[in-house]
Amino acid sequence: MSEANANQLISNEETVTAEPKPEPLTAAQRARSERQRLKARALRDARLIQRPTSCREGLTAPTVNALDSGGGFLLEEEDEAPAPKLAARPAPIVHATEQPRCVTCERLFPQSFLFDNFDHPVCDECRDNGDEHALMTRTEAKNEFLLKDCDLDSRPPPLRYLRRRNPHSSRYGDMRLYLRAQVEARALLVWGSEDELASERERREEARSRTRLQRDHKRLRALRLDVRSSLYDRQRGVHTHEFGAESYDEAADQYSRTCATCGHIETYEKM
Incomplete structure (x- = not known):
């Protein structure tokens, strides 16, 4: 190799070495x-x-189950469990x-x-599924903490929830699961303190007890009236006839007599 070529190669290596290196990414960028x-x-x-x-590769699409409606056309069967949607x-x-x-x-x-x-x-290590970090349905949150729909949805900030399929039937709407700790905090915000919430619970329980008691008294009174009316009807139905003089019918060859009180006619024969 000539000296000129060697000098050219060294200069090229120095040029390549002198090129700036890319800067490392920051933590936020990563x-x-x-x-x-x-x-x-x-x-x-x-x-x-x-x-x-099969559909992506251009193959034949899977066969769809159909039901004969009897009217000249087929109805496609709907799957009971649709494919779940993945959330990122x-x-x-x-x-x-x-x-x-x-x-x-x-x-x-x-x-x-x-x-x-x-x-x-x-964090996941401190999560307690059996106490304050337990999940509760919307109905449980409203009944236990005496909240309304506006308290959960409209009062800022709206409580976050998870949607889960109803375990009783797929035809029902999805359940909304709330975090118990956040529901308790919202109840304290609405009622002011735990004492006020406890007092409201007692007041509503007493109101429900009075309503049940009044309903039971009403049913008992109606039952007593029914019993009294049936006894009165039975006593009124007991009647002793007071017959008058008997008469004889030669054509029928029988005797008859009439009650002077109710008009009942009794017929009989004599040996």
């Missing part, structure tokens, strides 16, 4: 990139569930400065069930 990746993956999985493999779960928060702090153990955590679904800062 977290945003991870969220976008998980969202794109969830959307892709949802499209795969909605479109079967939020990506974990990578940067420590943006992570929430658990109100129980006071540790930072990137992701948890209660934080993702209810915006409640409690």
Whole structure:
């Protein structure tokens, strides 16, 4: 190799070495990139569930069950359990400065069930499903804490909830599951204190007891009237006839007599 070529090669290597290196991504940029990746993956999985493999590959679509209506056309059978819709779960928060702090153990955590679904800062390790972190239906929340629909939906901020399929029948509407701790906090906001809530519970229970007592008294009174009226009818039905003089009918060859009180005619024969 000549000296000129060697010098040229060295200069090229120095030029390549001198090129600036790409700057590393920050924690926020990495977290945003991870969220976008998980969202794109969830959307892709949802499209795969909605479109079967055979339809995507151009093969024959699966046969649809049909029922003969008897009117010259077929009715398609509806599946009792439709395909579930996948919801994209939020990506974990990578940067420590943006992570929430658990109100129980006071540790930072990137992701948890209660934080993702209810915006409640409690990590999965401190979650207690049997007490304040239990889920309750909308009806239970209204009956136990004496709340109205406007207290759950209209009073800011509206309580977050999870939708679950009704276990009794697929024809019923989906259930709304609320976090018990948030429902208790909303009840204290509405009633002011636990003492006021307890007093309102007692007042409503006393009102229900009075209503039941009045209903029972009304039924008992109607039953007594029925018994008295039946006894009066039976006593009124007891009657002793007072017959007058008897008469003889030669054509029928029988005797008859008439009650002077009620007009009853009694016929009889004599041997």
